[in-house]
Amino acid sequence: MTHRTRSATLAASALLLFTATQPVAAQGKATDPLAAEIETRMTAVMPKVVAWRRDIHEHPELSNQEVRTAALVEKHLRALGMEVTPQVGKTGVVGVLRGGKPGPVVALRADMDALPVTELVDLPFKSKVRTMYNGQEVGVMHACGHDNHVAIMMGTAEVLAGMKERLPGTVKFIFQPAEEGLGGAEAMIADGALQNPRPSAIFGLHVWPSALGSLSTRAGGFMAAADQIDIVVKGRQTHGSAPWSGVDPIVVAAQIVMGLQTVASRQIDVTAAPAVITIGMIQGGNRGNIIPDSVVMIGTIRTFDADMRQEIHTRVKRTVEDIAHSAGATARVQLSIGGLITQNDASLLEKMTPTLQRTAGDGGFRTVNPVTGSEDFPAFTKDIPGLFYFLGVAPKGMDQKSQAANHSPLFFADEAALPTGVRAMANLAVDYLKSGGMASAKPAMKQ
């Protein structure tokens, strides 16, 4: 990030202290009585949403350690008179709001965990929390913006609880721990988060450094599956001056890195869906005149299509093993299934598109390209339709190119996007209930 951009970000963060206390302008698009009520209630709850977000931002907690955050959520949902279940999937919290009129059940999901990142954004509520992580002392930061997700959902809960008697159905609030690669969604589901009552659809949002207040998503594969490749290349150790007297696993590892790039660029149909294969770690040897015995490599594979995912796994394994074989070395390849493909149900997205268009802020509603990052939201959508979307949080006038990405120590979410988050979530829930919902069963999504 350039100096100029960083100054602008800091200026924007100073500004938001002012703007957040101002009344939120109504969009003037709400003609429906329930939508009009959401708008009024949303405006009233915004100062609290901002305060919650700052508090959670200042007190971030790592995956499966979201005790303080979960307690805050639990207390709030109980005060709203919901049926609340704490400790679902370790630190998860589920709240059920039963409307006064009959109708379907819809679930809303927010993730709560922070990351081992030392915050570099100069905010008054900057995180000063430090911890030991993998043997190193490091800061803890909401570098993925989940503080915003929790605050938006708490605000949405308050808005909808206030209009409970007029709600045609039930809203289930799922506050999830451990999204960052530690299986929080699966743990909550195993603990019954999708039962009693069972939702017929689920919505989730993620803050993203795109245009302020924009809502964006796409049908089908939206975020990638993330699978890990572990490779051990076994050669035969020898003197660095006489490679012919052994088998050099370093050169084999180099060939494997290049060979794997041809899987994505030469062997799959690039017009069908994109794919990324990255080797992010290579370890082998300890000095210049010794050819080591083995080299360890770790990488990630990102895909958007279930069949292509399988095909790439097969081709990666073959490429690695055959390259090693050609040099007289051996390679052990292990492919670990990681995050699932976040696939938006096309008919649910079609049904909810007018809501997204109506509730988006100035940035509007956008259909966007797939994103190679990964989410564990799809664990919830294995057999119910789901819709995951991004809320743009770049400061006004900025865009993704000028902004630090999620997980950066400079990641910055402008609070001016929070009203759009609450408005979108509350209206999605209500519009879904009003529509009568979707058939609750659907064929399991192929992963």
Ligand SMILES: [Zn+2]
């Ligand atoms: Zn993240």
Ligand SMILES: [Zn+2]
């Ligand atoms: Zn995230």
